[in-house]
Amino acid sequence: MKKFSHLLIKEIKELINKQLVISLVFILVIFNFIGNVTRTEIKKAMAKQKIAVLDQDQSEISRNIIGALNMANFIIEEKTGEKENVVQEIRNSNLDLLVVIPQGFGQLASSFQPAEVETYSFLRGVSIAGRSKSEVVKALLNSTNEYLSNQYLKKKIPDADPKLLKAPIKNREFVVVRDRQAEGSSGLVIGSLTAQGFILPIILLYIVIWSTQMVITAIAMEKQNKTLETLLTVPISRGSIVAAKMLSAGLVGLLAAGIYMVGFRNFFSISNIDVSNALGGATPILKQLGLTINTQGYILFGVSLFLTILFALALATILGVLAEDYRTAQSLTMPIVFLVLVPYFISLFADINTMSLPAKILVLAIPFSHPFFAMQNIMFGHMNMLWLGIAYNFLFVAVMLWWTTRIFATDRVLTMKLKWRKKKVVL
Amino acid sequence: MAPVLEVEGLKKKYGSLEALKGVSFKVEEGEIFGLIGPNGAGKTTTLRIISTLLTPTDGRVTFLGFDLKKNPEKFREKISYLPEEAGAYRNMKGIDYLEFMAKFYAADDSEAKKYVERAVAISGLGERLKDKAGTYSKGMTRKLLLARALMTKPALAILDEPTSGLDVINSLEVREMIKGFTKEGVSVLLSSHNMLEVEFLSDRVALIDRGLILDSGTPQALKEKYQASNLEIVFRRAVQ
Structure with a gap:
């Protein structure tokens, strides 16, 4: 055990090198930078913003619209004069939205005739603040339209409720999941689940990719630095060498994925995605429907994830043995990345349960797929699918670990090579 | 006295290639x-x-009475191997x-410290040992690795x-390091294609060609047997 921990510490130290630290710090800085820029833009969009209004009508209705714009967090800079001149003036200023209420607007609107308001957006780039201004103005005009049409209907049919006239059928939506039901829209439930399921696959993706990259690199570096032969002759079991490589890679991979997540968190926190909620919290409707994960669910998910990471590490160890140097090792991570990306994208954009049988079999044949769908299976009670996935991965892990240990216990650790030329043996 | 190492009829095949066809020799203590x-x-x-x-295809290797196939871990505890193309981290x-490296062989920290002190003396690298191994020249790396191989006073290097x-x-310098160390009871099994070097270093030699031992003995005895002035000529005549 002492020798194992001694080797494990060395492996971890080797993996946490200057390049890794720099790349992780860089990632944190980049995510923070993007986060800060976006946060500033959103703040700008939410702060009081200046828009120009040219009220050529000066009617009661036009003044009401300007008043509503004022209430909607805008600072109104009222313009006078000819429209063309005002447009020219704003083109040379830093204002980027002009609302023109033409003469006769009030009269047309009050007599329920088609009336127009013109909005001019001055594009000087693509910013959140610029986009939100025109959206708010559009929403205001929609409310004004709603108000005017209600007035019209009240005048024509005084005894009727305008809202009822415009939407006589009401829809009460219910969502049913197994034996539970709750009032709400299926869109809301799916939206909440998608928001929750958004983070988990990313975490999975990064843990698997980082860990496999670490272990492949660790073994390839032993070969490149010509230290593997010496290590294999020191008095420590081959199993311990494999375990130390895999465990260190798993731990450093987990650390790297964690740092990635901190970076993501900074980014997501400004994108209105609550990470803590996304990692397990639930909206009331999800609770009512039982679409939440209990302790047993988390344990099962953990088992599925653990088996997948073990499988990835064992596979990466074998690929690492095949690699002769660091460069080959990097290219050997590609098949693993591809196999992880397939279930990742499917979990984001498709429902595995509604896929055709051959496609479903193909996806589930990839051991990496199972933890990606585990949460969904737990929430929707597809426990058979979950257990089958765990059993399938357990089998794969057992075979891969046996194979990895065999490779390290025999000549193959030195003779296995990935090369396209004829095999050459050193005598 | 029983030999430290006994190799009998060692065979090794890589697919259809027969690398060793029955190699036998013994290494005595010191x-x-x-x-x-x-x-x-x-x-x-x-x-x-x-x-x-590597695992042999056939044959028997006995080291201090332990069989290689049954007790490889006993071999690893008592031997020290310096590969031809080796490096340090x-x-x-x-x-x-x-x-x-010392901590794999030592029973406790004080023993490991003794091994390191010995290695420092053997390597002769002085202050350069405080630098990263990546900055070493080939000669310095070889001295470091040789010091690593000898620091534990293995039964067989x-x-x-x-x-x-x-x-x-x-x-x-490396030859002097090796020669000096056998005085402390360490047995050394070395290989080289530099026959003059082996002649200088070895008490006994075995001539190996195409997976077979052609002859063995002390350098002097072999030179006399083949009426040669050095081992290079001995080898040429043995092959003929």
Whole structure:
């Protein structure tokens, strides 16, 4: 055990090198930078913003619209004069939205005739603040339209409720999941689940990719630095060498994925995605429907994830043995990345349960797929699918670990090579 | 006295290629035994089998009474192997590398410290041991690795081409290091295609070619037997 921990510490130290630290710090800085820029833009969009209004009508209705714009967090800079001149003036200023209420607007609107308001957006780039201004103005005009049409209907049919006239059928939506039901829209439930399921696959993706990259690199570096032969002759079991490589890679991979997540968190926190909620919290409707994960669910998910990471590490160890140097090792991570990306994208954009049988079999044949769908299976009670996935991965892990240990216990650790030329043996 | 190492009828096949066709020799306690032969003769394969890196196809290797197939871990505890193309961890300081390796052999920290102190003395690298191994020249790396191989006073040090790729000065220093160490009871099994080097270092030598031992004995006895002035001529005549 002492020798194992001694080797494990060395492996971890080797993996946490200057390049890794720099790349992780860089990632944190980049995510923070993007986060800060976006946060500033959103703040700008939410702060009081200046828009120009040219009220050529000066009617009661036009003044009401300007008043509503004022209430909607805008600072109104009222313009006078000819429209063309005002447009020219704003083109040379830093204002980027002009609302023109033409003469006769009030009269047309009050007599329920088609009336127009013109909005001019001055594009000087693509910013959140610029986009939100025109959206708010559009929403205001929609409310004004709603108000005017209600007035019209009240005048024509005084005894009727305008809202009822415009939407006589009401829809009460219910969502049913197994034996539970709750009032709400299926869109809301799916939206909440998608928001929750958004983070988990990313975490999975990064843990698997980082860990496999670490272990492949660790073994390839032993070969490149010509230290593997010496290590294999020191008095420590081959199993311990494999375990130390895999465990260190798993731990450093987990650390790297964690740092990635901190970076993501900074980014997501400004994108209105609550990470803590996304990692397990639930909206009331999800609770009512039982679409939440209990302790047993988390344990099962953990088992599925653990088996997948073990499988990835064992596979990466074998690929690492095949690699002769660091460069080959990097290219050997590609098949693993591809196999992880397939279930990742499917979990984001498709429902595995509604896929055709051959496609479903193909996806589930990839051991990496199972933890990606585990949460969904737990929430929707597809426990058979979950257990089958765990059993399938357990089998794969057992075979891969046996194979990895065999490779390290025999000549193959030195003779296995990935090369396209004829095999050459050193005598 | 029983030999430290006994190799009998050692065979090794890589697919259809027969690398060793029945190699037999013995290494006595405290002696330097040299395996000499050209590239591809089977020297490295023999040393790799004895150092537990490769498994033999057939034959028997006994070390201090332990059978290689049954007790490879006993071999690893008592031998020290220096591969021909070996390196140290580039990001590790020389001194840290020695400490790292020493801890695998030592029973406790004080023993590991003794091993490191011995290695520091053997290597002669002085202050440079505080630098990272990645900054070392080939000669310095070889000295570091040789110090690593000898610091534990192994029952058998297996050295594959110990001076491979070194310049004249470094080769001389490494040879002196090896020669000096057998005085402390360490047996050495070394291989080289440099027959003059082996003649200088070895108490006894075996001539190996195409996976077979052609002859063995003390350098003097072999020179007399083949009426040659050096081992290079001995080898040429033995092959003929």
